[in-house]
Amino acid sequence: CPPVSLPEEAEVQPSHPVTYGRTYYGIMFDAGSTGTRIHIYKFIQKDPVGLPVLDNEMYHAVKPGLSAYADMPETGAETVRELLRVAKKMIPKEEWWQTPVVLKATAGLRLLPEEKARALLDEVKEVFDESPFFVPNNSVTIMNGKNEGVLAWVTVNFLTGHLYVHTRKTVGILDLGGGSTQITFLPKSKKTVNTAPPNYIAHIDMFNGTYSLYTHSYLGNGLIAARLATLGALGADGLDWKVFTSSCLPKKYRDDWTFGGITYKVSGIPDGFAGYKLCYYEVLRVVKGIVHQPFEVKGNSVFYAFSYYYDRAVESGLIDGSRGGVVEVRDFKKRAKEVCNKMTKYRPISPFLCMDMTYITVLLKEGFGFKDSTVLQVEMLVVIGWKTGIGFIGVNHLVIEFNQVHECSFMYLCLCVC
Numbered sequence: 001c002p003p004v005s006l007p008e009e010a011e012v013q014p015s016h017p018v019t020y021g022r023t024y025y026g027i028m029f030d031a032g033s034t035g036t037r038i039h040i041y042k043f044i045q046k047d048p049v050g051l052p053v054l055d056n057e058m059y060h061a062v063k064p065g066l067s068a069y070a071d072m073p074e075t076g077a078e079t080v081r082e083l084l085r086v087a088k089k090m091i092p093k094e095e096w097w098q099t100p101v102v103l104k105a106t107a108g109l110r111l112l113p114e115e116k117a118r119a120l121l122d123e124v125k126e127v128f129d130e131s132p133f134f135v136p137n138n139s140v141t142i143m144n145g146k147n148e149g150v151l152a153w154v155t156v157n158f159l160t161g162h163l164y165v166h167t168r169k170t171v172g173i174l175d176l177g178g179g180s181t182q183i184t185f186l187p188k189s190k191k192t193v194n195t196a197p198p199n200y201i202a203h204i205d206m207f208n209g210t211y212s213l214y215t216h217s218y219l220g221n222g223l224i225a226a227r228l229a230t231l232g233a234l235g236a237d238g239l240d241w242k243v244f245t246s247s248c249l250p251k252k253y254r255d256d257w258t259f260g261g262i263t264y265k266v267s268g269i270p271d272g273f274a275g276y277k278l279c280y281y282e283v284l285r286v287v288k289g290i291v292h293q294p295f296e297v298k299g300n301s302v303f304y305a306f307s308y309y310y311d312r313a314v315e316s317g318l319i320d321g322s323r324g325g326v327v328e329v330r331d332f333k334k335r336a337k338e339v340c341n342k343m344t345k346y347r348p349i350s351p352f353l354c355m356d357m358t359y360i361t362v363l364l365k366e367g368f369g370f371k372d373s374t375v376l377q378v379e380m381l382v383v384i385g386w387k388t389g390i391g392f393i394g395v396n397h398l399v400i401e402f403n404q405v406h407e408c409s410f411m412y413l414c415l416c417v418c
């Protein structure tokens, strides 16, 4: 672990009049399973002894994600080159040489065979090396699941004002990506730590103390990967003739569907049944015996749920998209039943809505073991965040990268995950 030093305040605003101004930029790529996103951060240090303050964040995204180019790594890297053009437009030329550029890939690349993931990372690294930006060591890597969960926890707690010295009152996070899903929280009871599989506990050093977080990333249990598993299509052969059916899809639905660069033929069961109950048992197979139930999750902790939890809650009308909202686990279940039992009505929104809502319900209840009455704060990170919103993986990784380039005290948070 690198040395850790933390300012007592998470965000320090200089109090002096502005007589000094130094601008820093940083470029962070979040290479997810469903898309690649660039975050361009601008920090201003108004005071030579104060910490720089985030002034602005610019964001662009492309779909599909890098893993869709598993067999054409050069074309995949081209998508990154495209996004770097945006960065060149945004960042003044004289700053390019000292602007770090970093890419962290998540579940899409973790799910690929190692040599295909390697080829993609190598091509992206070449694009970085050809760019005029500063390329730190290990600038193009796959982030491990533990870091993904912990960094999301740190970010959400930072943004919601729960990170300070001796903090006890924190919030848990539930992140549902396309390829993987993460759960992270600070247990209140020792029993949660003692009964968890040892590799589900991460120790992080913050504020001169060590915090033991419960965290796990389930690879293959992201929303889109779970669709494939439900359909029995994960790792299947004969894709050019096989049709994958499910009672979670409208009976008359039949289409080609692409994820991770592979196209699958999927359909409902035309002369069979469709509906919540059958769908429930289908998706249960994807969760049962795979997802661990932490001891404490039945308690009263507050959890922030985002990514596809948010997207589907908005699509199904559970919450307002512009503001996020508070829902109970039973609300997801009620809405899943309604969507599945009235598939024709919800079909225009998405033929997968029944499968997705049922999966979310099963993951929360049968997977993590949440009670019907557990309250979830379902948000888009931009809603939680500062005025511009912050890509959760982005800002924290940038922090770590900046620490390698500048002094540790440069940033708001220096943390180490051991």
Ligand SMILES: O=c1ccn([C@@H]2O[C@H](COP(=O)(O)OP(=O)(O)O)[C@@H](O)[C@H]2O)c(=O)[nH]1
Residues within 6 Å of the ligand: 030, 031, 032, 033, 034, 035, 037, 065, 106, 107, 108, 176, 177, 178, 179, 180, 181, 222, 306, 307, 308, 309, 311, 380, 381, 390, 391, 392
């Ligand atoms: O800065 C971001 C990047 C992604 N997402 C959400 O994350 C989900 C997709 O996850 P991703 O493609 O990153 O999958 P992963 O690779 O993490 O499994 C979608 O709901 C996105 O809206 C988000 O809320 N903020």
